[in-house]
Amino acid sequence: MTSRDDLPIRADLRGLTPYGAPQLDASVRLNTNENSYPVPDAVAETIGRAIAAELRDLNRYPDRDAVALRGDLAAYLGAGFNLDHIWAANGSNEVHQQLLQVFGGPGRTALGFLPAYSMHPLLALGTGTRWAPARRGVDFGLTVAEAVAQVREHRPDVVFLCSPNNPTGTVLDLAVVSAVLAEAPGMVVVDEAYAEFARAGTVSALSLLGDHPRLVVTRTMSKAFGFAGGRLGYLAADPAVVAAVQLVRLPYHLSALTQAAARAALAHRDELLSTVSAIRVQRDRIVTELRARGHRVADSDANFVLFEVGGDQRAAWQVLLDAGVLVRDVGLPGWLRVTAGTPAETDAFLIAVEKLSS
Numbered sequence: 269m270t271s272r273d274d275l276p277i278r279a280d281l282r283g284l285t286p287y288g289a290p291q292l293d294a295s296v297r298l299n300t301n302e303n304s305y306p307v308p309d310a311v312a313e314t315i316g317r318a319i320a321a322e323l324r325d326l327n328r329y330p331d332r333d334a335v336a337l338r339g340d341l342a343a344y345l346g347a348g349f350n351l352d353h354i355w356a357a358n359g360s361n362e363v364h365q366q367l368l369q370v371f372g373g374p375g376r377t378a379l380g381f382l383p384a385y386s387m388h389p390l391l392a393l394g395t396g397t398r399w400a401p402a403r404r405g406v407d408f409g410l411t412v413a414e415a416v417a418q419v420r421e422h423r424p425d426v427v428f429l430c431s432p433n434n435p436t437g438t439v440l441d442l443a444v445v446s447a448v449l450a451e452a453p454g455m456v457v458v459d460e461a462y463a464e465f466a467r468a469g470t471v472s473a474l475s476l477l478g479d480h481p482r483l484v485v486t487r488t489m490s491k492a493f494g495f496a497g498g499r500l501g502y503l504a505a506d507p508a509v510v511a512a513v514q515l516v517r518l519p520y521h522l523s524a525l526t527q528a529a530a531r532a533a534l535a536h537r538d539e540l541l542s543t544v545s546a547i548r549v550q551r552d553r554i555v556t557e558l559r560a561r562g563h564r565v566a567d568s569d570a571n572f573v574l575f576e577v578g579g580d581q582r583a584a585w586q587v588l589l590d591a592g593v594l595v596r597d598v599g600l601p602g603w604l605r606v607t608a609g610t611p612a613e614t615d616a617f618l619i620a621v622e623k624l625s626s
Contacts, residue, residue: 367517
């Protein structure tokens with residue numbers, strides 16, 4: 269049988285493993301930052317009707333530019349945005365890939381501040397973009413001076429800033445975003461996948477878009493909306509950026525079913541987003557409980573918590589799994605990440621954590 273290594277794969281892809289979190293049979297799964305609350309029955313029925321209405325016309329291609337969906341996303345964001353400011357794709361991963369296809373590529377560089385979302389360097393690799401790993405500071409924060417110095421050193425064509433950051437949960441001060449925009453020679457992408465979970469008073473980078481045509485803010489419906497299975501991510505940017513991204517989008521990349529389901533979900537956003545406050549409570553409970561037990565914990569404005577285990581994180585991960593709780597080993601020595609879920613899931617996690625010290 270032919271193996272993958274027998275194929276004429278690109279040299280820079282040889283020996284790599286695909287991105288992915290373990291999909292294991294655990295009683296409590298808190299490893300992929302999903303919303304633990306299922307879609308309410310009434311909303312699910314509405315989404316089902318919206319999908320059913322499209323079925324007879326599946327012989328036809330969907331709206332190539334997803335005009336109605338983009339208009340609904342613009343209305344959700346508010347702040348004077350219209351569909352010309354919005355682009356949507358199959359999850360924010362595809363949005364980021366399209367941005368790198370347009371603004372990165374061979375001979376160009378993308379920079380990210382690590383630890384951060386592990387897909388960004390993989391997307392850079394896939395698009396032939398050189399990846400420049402910059403670093404975060406103490407307690408995973410990022411100051412204006414640190415950010416500017418590293419942008420000045422690498423002169424990247426694309427800068428990724430994550431706020432709240434994955435896997436740390438750290439939110440960025442807008443002064444950092446503004447300073448990077450002033451220094452960066454190319455595009456600045458602020459990944460706000462977890463923005464809806466941020467604590468009160470946190471200001472989105474969306475507020476800077478009007479004055480910065482090279483700024484892109486990306487969002488997703490996978491987390492706060494509980495729409496991970498629907499695969500819908502989007503960006504907000506100057507209309508010129510949206511027009512540029514359309515140069516590389518695949519024809520009819522968003523199915524009619526995805527567009528219909530996402531529009532129905534947006535129409536019921538109040539019901540879907542009603543779980544956000546409950547998830548925040550569990551996130552803050554996890555932070556408080558872990559610190560009380562002596563764990564070092566990163567401040568979080570997301571729906572997850574990064575915590576130190578004081579040793580081999582792989583062994584600690586296995587201890588928790590043996591107790592029926594699946595968390596995420598993000599490859600950061602000595603640290604693990606846990607999703608904030610329901611109160612019962614938090615109970616199970618906190619009981620399992622006690623085994624780390626036994």
